[in-house]
Each structure stands twice: as structure tokens, then as C-alpha cells.
Amino acid sequence: MNDVIEQPGLWGNAWRQLRRQPLAMLCLAILVVYVGVWVYAEATFWSAKIRGVTPAYKISNYDQRNLSPSREHPLGTNFAGRDNLNQIVQGTRIAFEIGLLTSVIVIPLGFALGAVAGYFGRKVDTGVVYLYSVVDSVPGILLILAIAYVVRSAVDRSVAMQTVTRYVDSGLLAVCVGMGFTGWVGLCRLIRGEYFKHRDRQYVLAARSLGASHTAIMFRHIMPNVLHLIIINFSLRFPGLILTEAVLSYLGVGVRDEPSWGAMINDAKQRLWLGNWWELGGATLAMLFLVLALNIFGDALRDALDPKLRTAEAKTG
Amino acid sequence: MSAYIIRRLLSVIPITIGVLLITFFLFRVIGGNPAYRIAGKNATPERIAQISKERGYDKPYFLNLQNFPREVFDAQFPRLLSSLVRFDFGISASTKQPVSRMLREGFLPSLCLTVPLFVIDLVLAVALALLAAYYRDTWIDRCLVVLSVLGMSISSLVYIMVAQYWLASEWRLFPVWGFEGPQYLVLPVLIGVVAGVGGSVRFYRTIMLDEMYQEYVRTARAKGLGGRTILFRHVLRNALIPIMTNVIVAIPFLYTGSLLLENFFGIPGLGRMTVIAVFNGDEEVLFATTFIGAILFVLANLATDIAYTWADPRIRLR
Numbered sequence: 160m161n162d163v164i165e166q167p168g169l170w171g172n173a174w175r176q177l178r179r180q181p182l183a184m185l186c187l188a189i190l191v192v193y194v195g196v197w198v199y200a201e202a203t204f205w206s207a208k209i210r211g212v213t214p215a216y217k218i219s220n221y222d223q224r225n226l227s228p229s230r231e232h233p234l235g236t237n238f239a240g241r242d243n244l245n246q247i248v249q250g251t252r253i254a255f256e257i258g259l260l261t262s263v264i265v266i267p268l269g270f271a272l273g274a275v276a277g278y279f280g281r282k283v284d285t286g287v288v289y290l291y292s293v294v295d296s297v298p299g300i301l302l303i304l305a306i307a308y309v310v311r312s313a314v315d316r317s318v319a320m321q322t323v324t325r326y327v328d329s330g331l332l333a334v335c336v337g338m339g340f341t342g343w344v345g346l347c348r349l350i351r352g353e354y355f356k357h358r359d360r361q362y363v364l365a366a367r368s369l370g371a372s373h374t375a376i377m378f379r380h381i382m383p384n385v386l387h388l389i390i391i392n393f394s395l396r397f398p399g400l401i402l403t404e405a406v407l408s409y410l411g412v413g414v415r416d417e418p419s420w421g422a423m424i425n426d427a428k429q430r431l432w433l434g435n436w437w438e439l440g441g442a443t444l445a446m447l448f449l450v451l452a453l454n455i456f457g458d459a460l461r462d463a464l465d466p467k468l469r470t471a472e473a474k475t476g
Numbered sequence: 477m478s479a480y481i482i483r484r485l486l487s488v489i490p491i492t493i494g495v496l497l498i499t500f501f502l503f504r505v506i507g508g509n510p511a512y513r514i515a516g517k518n519a520t521p522e523r524i525a526q527i528s529k530e531r532g533y534d535k536p537y538f539l540n541l542q543n544f545p546r547e548v549f550d551a552q553f554p555r556l557l558s559s560l561v562r563f564d565f566g567i568s569a570s571t572k573q574p575v576s577r578m579l580r581e582g583f584l585p586s587l588c589l590t591v592p593l594f595v596i597d598l599v600l601a602v603a604l605a606l607l608a609a610y611y612r613d614t615w616i617d618r619c620l621v622v623l624s625v626l627g628m629s630i631s632s633l634v635y636i637m638v639a640q641y642w643l644a645s646e647w648r649l650f651p652v653w654g655f656e657g658p659q660y661l662v663l664p665v666l667i668g669v670v671a672g673v674g675g676s677v678r679f680y681r682t683i684m685l686d687e688m689y690q691e692y693v694r695t696a697r698a699k700g701l702g703g704r705t706i707l708f709r710h711v712l713r714n715a716l717i718p719i720m721t722n723v724i725v726a727i728p729f730l731y732t733g734s735l736l737l738e739n740f741f742g743i744p745g746l747g748r749m750t751v752i753a754v755f756n757g758d759e760e761v762l763f764a765t766t767f768i769g770a771i772l773f774v775l776a777n778l779a780t781d782i783a784y785t786w787a788d789p790r791i792r793l794r
Contacts, residue, residue, distance in 0.1 A: 289494065290494075292491055293494035296769060296773035296774070297495055297498070297770070300735055301732065302498070304735070304751065305762070306502060308755065309502045309503065309506050310506070402631050402632070405631045405633050406631075406632065406633065406735075406736060409739075410735065411755065421633070424631065424634065424637070432645075439637065443631065446631060450629040450630075451629040454625050454628065454629055455625060
């Protein structure tokens with residue numbers, strides 16, 4: 160009597176549904192390529208760091224400035240004679256680092272506040288709602304700009320932070336802090352709503368009657384049921400982060416000593432007038448394909464994992 | 477209902493205090509004594525001390541416990557609050573102009589840009605979303621979805637640069653830079669619409685489609701109503717609530733303008749002003765804009781709630 164039918168489960172079902180959508184699978188393939196490029200860029204960056212040499216993408220070559228595309232430089236060279244394609248590869252690394260670093264702030268903050276607010280309700284909830292209403296009532300990009308600017312100047316002044324900025328660009332750090340402390344609101348709302356729904360379910364009542372503590376119920380019992388929201392939220396938030404970084408670069412607080420796509424687009428602006436469109440075009444396309452793939456795949460993933468979320472998200476903003 | 481409105485209006489107090497605390501924390505606590513920024517790089521310590529004294533930067537941040545209890549509120553943040561409440565925004569440290577005048581001069585250019593942008597975006601997006609919902613699961617719908625996702629995946633910087641370079645500078649269809657007449661606004665508004673409409677279409681389409689699968693739509697179809705009547709008479713009306721939430725909540729942000737477009741096209745609005753203020757550490761401007769912004773935000777949220785009762789008679793505010 161041990162012929163138990165294997166249930167595919169949430170992830171198995173989602174995967175089966177995704178596999179039927181050619182567009183989503185194409186986007187997944189694109190994402191895999193980007194992750195490959197990212198790993199390669201990270202490897203070259205760290206190997207240069209560890210050996211203590213200047214990485215190839217940072218070596219200036221003033222005899223070869225602003226070259227047109229050629230066999231040697233498929234996308235030409237930039238103002239310092241650096242190969243544009245190589246810059247774009249490193250830009251992929253920056254984009255992923257921004258996504259991850261920001262999430263390091265957003266996910267714990269948004270999740271913890273959302274869970275506590277939704278689970279306890281009442282005064283705790285009022286407090287959390289107050290917190291995110293405050294963040295909401297300032298224009299997003301202005302708040303990010305202000306935080307990033309202030310944090311960057313504080314980091315640059317601080318001696319203690321020098322060990323950190325040796326490895327992470329202070330502009331990148333500041334941008335991530337700015338986007339992190341504004342970006343948690345969306346996730347918090349989502350998680351809060353979900354905890355509201357779960358806290359009176361029978362399995363929670365059962366756990367409570369067996370004497371489980373609030374922390375155990377929140378994190379051991381309810382959390383597994385809402386974890387997929389973090390992944391959906393991440394895949395849909397990531398493209399926004401990449402686009403926002405570009406805007407911040409233009410406004411002057413973006414990544415400074417590393418070739419982010421936003422910084423490349425901004426640099427390219429000054430040479431568009433010379434008919435030098437490949438630098439702008441290359442960075443734009445690199446950004447476009449990643450953002451597009453993330454948008455489409457994120458959408459498909461959300462529909463596969465949680466079909467009701469689409470409208471819930473649209474209605475609460 | 478009036479009790480509800482009063483309660484909501486009172487929430488303006490904690491929200492504005494919260495917003496000002498963030499600004500205060502960023503620019504005074506982390507940012508350090510603003511006197512250094514005002515005095516410039518080569519200032520003497522005496523000059524710094526003098527500015528600090530004049531502007532009260534030498535006082536404690538929140539509560540003055542030295543002179544307890546008489547002058548306990550003689551501290552930086554309470555003083556800031558009391559002057560803002562009296563709508564006394566002070567004098568900008570970098571432009572030496574009264575902030576109230578800067579705001580008055582800046583908000584009109586901003587609104588000239590954002591209001592047409594907002595209206596065109598809204599009308600176009602709702603129309604396209606209705607089109608997509610009407611032809612759902614056909615090639616028209618699919619094209620619209622793909623185009624809108626594509627549109628939102630391109631950086632707005634690229635839209636601006638490409639349009640400014642080709643349309644304005646190369647083909648001379650529009651002025652490149654400045655704010656001297658209505659023709660200077662055409663290109664920024666156009667770019668803003670193109671860059672923003674994709675996201676809006678996708679958003680409204682989701683809302684419409686959600687309504688399309690409700691039971692009242694099936695009933696309407698069963699009793700023989702045509703597709704168009706269902707769409708405009710029933711679906712659109714029911715979709716009004718989420719649409720209104722989205723629209724009204726966006727209104728307070730119109731007055732701060734568009735940071736990017738104003739900077740690129742040299743429109744002397746509040747967006748440009750606040751960006752410059754961030755870089756100059758010009759707190760007076762930032763305190764004033766965030767203060768007004770927070771008040772408008774609370775008012776807009778209240779307006780959405782009231783609009784709900786108007787759109788949906790089942791909703792009662794208590």
C-alpha cells in the first residue's frame with residue numbers, strides 16, 4: 160500500500176506551467192546568459208582584486224579613444240580608450256550587485272515589518288502602516304536621491320568605511336541604501352496582506368493551541384506559505400532598480416568608479432553629437448534585454464505561482 | 477462621515493512630522509552641521525560658529541534639556557516645526573531668496589509640464605487598456621502588452637537623449653532647451669507620455685481584465701447586452717475605484733514636477749529646484765517641499781476615500 164501519488168507541489172506546478180510558455184522560457188534563457196556573464200565579470204573583477212592589479216576594463220588607453228566598432232572592439236571604445244563591450248560586461252556585474260545589495264535591505268525589512276503588522280494587527284499594524292505612509296508621501300526618486308547623496312558623502316568622510324569601500328564602490332553602496340530604504344514598502348504591503356489572511360487559518364489555530372509561540376507561528380508555520388512572494392517581488396523589483404540606477408547616475412549620485420550601464424549611458428550622451436551612437440546603443444540594449452526578460456519572466460512566474468496576486472498588486476499599488 | 481474626515485485630517489500631523497524627521501535626520505544628523513555647507517570650503521571656525529548661532533545649529537536636535545523645563549523646546553527640530561506650521565519657510569542658504577518665493581515661482585512651470593503629461597497619459601492609457609480588454613487574447617491585445625512591456629523596459633534617459641538629439645537638435649522640430657513658450661513643453665510632454673504610458677496601460681489592463689471575469693459581466697452577457705455596452709457601462713464603472721486610487725494618489729506628486737525632464741530641458745520648476753537643493757544641502761527648500769508634499773499626500777488620500785463613496789454607494793466611511 161505504498162503507491163502514494165507524488166504531488167508536484169507549488170514549485171513543480173509552477174515549473175510545469177512555465178515550461179508551456181515559450182516566451183517565458185526564452186526570457187529564462189536570456190536570464191541564464193546574463194547570470195553567466197555576471198559570474199564571468201565577477202570572476203575577472205575579484206581575480207584582479209586579489210592579485211592587486213588594475214582589471215583590464217579599468218586600464219585607460221588614450222591612443223585608442225572613441226574608436227568606431229571594429230573586429231578588435233565590437234562596440235568601439237569609450238573616452239578613455241576602454242573597450243565598450245568589456246564595460247558592458249562589467250556593467251552586468253554592477254546591475255546584479257545593485258539588485259542583490261538592495262535586496263539585502265529590502266527583504267528582511269519588508270518581510271519582518273509586514274509579517275509583524277499582519278500577524279499582530281492592531282497597534283503594531285498602525286505603527287507599520289504609519290511608517291510606510293511616511294515613506295510613501297515623499298516622491299520616491301527624490302527620497303532615494305537624498306538618501307543616496309547624504310549616505311555617499313557620509314561614507315566618503317568616514318574612516319571606518321574605508322575597508323568596505325575598497326571592495327564596494329561608495330556610490331553603489333549609497334544607491335543601494337537609498338533604494339533599499341524606500342523599496343521595502345511594496346514587499347511589506349504584500350506580506351502584511353498575506354499574514355492577515357493566514358493568521359486565522361486552521362493550521363495557525365492548531366499550532367497556537369499546541370502552545371507554539373508567536374515567533375514560531377510567524378516564521379516556522381506561516382513563512383513557508385508566503386516565501387514565494389519574496390521571489391516574485393524580487394524578480395519584479397529588480398528591473399526597476401536597474402532603471403532607477405540609471406536615473407540616479409544622470410542626477411549625479413550613481414556608481415562612480417565602476418562602469419554601470421547608467422553611467423555609460425550618461426557618458427555616451429556627450430558623444431552622441433559626434434555620431435558616436437554605439438556606446439549609448441550597446442549599454443541601452445544590454446539594459447533593455449535584461450529588464451525586458453525580468454519583466455516578462457517575473458510576470459509569468461507570478462501568474463504561475465500565485466494567479467490572484469496580479470490584481471491584488473494592481474489594486475494596492 | 478464628518479468624524480471620519482476629521483480623523484483623517486488629523487493624520488496630517490504625524491505624517492508631516494515623520495517626513496520632516498526623515499529630512500532632518502538625513503541633512504542635519506547624518507549630513508552634519510549645515511553651517512559648513514553654507515560657509516563654503518575656506519571658512520574660519522569663527523564664521524562657522526557665527527552661522528551656527530544665527531541659524532540655531534548650535535542647539536540640541538530635539539529637546540533642550542539644559543534649560544529644562546522653561547525652554548525645553550528651544551531645540552532645532554521643534555523650532556523647525558514651529559516655523560513650518562506658520563508657513564515661514566525661511567531664506568534659502570544657497571540662493572539667498574525667500575523659499576516661499578522660490579516655491580511660488582517654481583510650481584507653475586512644474587505643473588505646466590506634469591498636468592498635461594498626467595492627463596494625456598491617463599486618457600491614452602485607459603483607452604488602450606479598454607481596447608486591450610475588449611480584444612483580449614487576440615493579436616491586438618498581445619501587441620499592446622508586448623509594446624507596453626517593451627516601452628517600460630527602456631530607460632527614460634534613453635528616450636530623452638534620443639528624442640532631444642534627433643527630434644530637437646538634428647531635425648529641429650522642437651526647441652532643445654528652455655522655457656519661453658508653450659512650444660518648449662511639447663517635446664518633454666511627448667517623451668514623458670511615451671516613457672510612462674507602457675506601465676500605465678499594463679496596470680489598467682490588469683484592472684479591466686479582473687472586472688471582465690466577474691459574474692456581473694456574465695449576467696450582462698446572458699441577458700443579451702453587447703460587448704461595448706458591457707465594457708463602457710459596467711466594466712469601466714466598476715474599474716473606476718482602482719483607477720481613481722491610482723490617479724488621485726498621484727496628484728500631490730505633480731507639483732514636485734519631473735526631476736529628469738526638468739533637468740534635461742531646462743524647465744525652471746520644483747523638480748529641478750529640489751535636485752539642486754539636495755546637492756547644495758539647501759535644507760530650507762527641502763523642508764518646505766516635503767512639508768507641503770506630505771500635506772497634499774494626506775489630502776489626496778482623503779479625497780480617494782471620499783471619491784469611493786461617490787463611485788460605489790455601498791461604501792460608507794465610518
